[in-house]
Amino acid sequence: MKLKYAYYTGCAAKGVCPELDQATQAVARALDIELIELTAASCCGAGVIGELEYDTQLAMNARNLAMAEQLGLNMMTICGTCQGVISRANVALQHTATRDRINQGLIGNGGIYKGTTGVLHLLWVLVKEFGLARLEQAVTHPLTGLRVGPFYGCYILRPSEYLGFDDPYNPRSLEGVIRALGAEPVDYSGRTKCCGFPIVLENESNAMKMVGAHLLEAKGNGADCLVTPCPLCHMNLDLYQGKAEQEMHRKIGLPILHLPQLVGLALGLGPEALGLRRNMVDAMQLAADVGAT
């Protein structure tokens, strides 16, 4: 049966990282996964709105989830942070008392949330619903010889009680995807750590020390690039990499790919289709090295 999802882009893929939205849609087309975009969905709150207004964040996500529910579809996210926040909201909204309280605020809007929508990140869709064996078969341009460091980001892993997918201390899903694409996963301790993005505007120096440490560790272990399922991690690792280099007094130059960009390369999609030109750290050379044109 054809896979079909209510597609929740989140804010970053509509703002700083349009290449993430573009690459996701290109990969979905190539894999024959149908995406119905939730164009009226709001920001998930990113945990930031919830810091001050927990119920507001919950209600915004109940509204988002209700949109997918009305389509009779599970929601697919492409942002680790959205996944963490919406997963958690969905767990909270399974409690009837909480759901009833939150739904009070939704009356008069597009509809209330009954609690029946599942929320899956693209990474989970690939591993659990599409299947790694099928992905391997779909690969037309295996990324042979490419050494890829997985960078999970916090919210797709922790707190694991709300997510229930990967082992937060020893996740395997990105490694599985990397192998299915013909590339080789690089092990390094930073793969499950924080990129520091939430404090980059408040405490850039600390955030850049975190970025620098993870990038240098991955590079030291032989990574040609990193892949991340979170555009906020992508911003800190890619967009701010120059600042991290200043902080560490070292040139790093490690390309950072969004998950669908890496998948797309193995499916034979070109750098243009995957928006690789937008990546701040040059990823075009890497694309050329693996034979993408």
Add this chain to the structure above:
Amino acid sequence: MRIEIEIERSNPAEGQPARFETFRVEVPRHITVLDTLIKLKNEVDGSITFRRSCRSAICGSCAMRINGRSGLACDTLVEDELHRFGHLRVQPLAHMPVMRDLAVDMQPFWNRVEAVNPWVETAPEREPAWPVERETLMDQAAVDEMDDTSKCIMCMACFSACEVSDVDTRFLGPAALAKAYRVVADPRDERKQERLTALNEVGGYWDCTRCNQCVQACPKDVKPMEAIVHLRREAINAGLTNTAGSRHITEFIKIVRSEGRLNEGRMPLKMVLSDPKKLLSVLPLAVDMLRHGKLPSPIHPPIPRVKEVRRIMDKKAK
């Protein structure tokens, strides 16, 4: 079953740097990491050094890094670790100097806890005369609010797991800030504003990056990061809005209310406009972003049905 365990051994006082020593030992199937260490100490090498007491996840003595994860050795099964990682490697907690093997000098941790004055303070004139006639009554909601943070057993697993503490020794860390919230939330405490003001500085609640490592590591479900988030909320509600952290939250909410989404082109602008030095430092980055088509317009049309989002946000803001 016959297992292998790698123990990080060191004795800095005698100039022995850290190295892993591998022990092979026959153990019952459901043995904990702590009982394995005790067995090794009793039967193989009496010099293996670690802290332990209750063996029941109550005292908090035996926290260490087990396959990289900070947690209690007494509530970790060897078999689970071997199943998850294929190996078993124990190391002392991070962010504190090692005294010997798995025992660390806890002083840096205690210094942080002390720094938040983790006791309830009442104005002297309202101190009940001794002997007190009856207990102070609290309503259940107030008790519930303090419940998570009251469960802390000071095992230091969260401090060891804290990622900001990896890069900044000034950060008070999860346990101390959770303790601070425990007191701030206590209706008997009369220094709430003072406490929030003191922790509104460098090293306080705004330095947390919300990585959730402490929540994941805590063996008692204290959820230290949630306590830090509560401190931030209390601070903003108490009028402490002079920090970048506070502005980040309030501006984020304003932008989402106006557009339905976070406009990443507007957010940093709000953060740097008030600070010319910062503005200058981000200009080269902004130019580079523009070159890569990654600079969103600061003015963006709102999402369809944005009014619904505004209604939700306005309702809760009351």
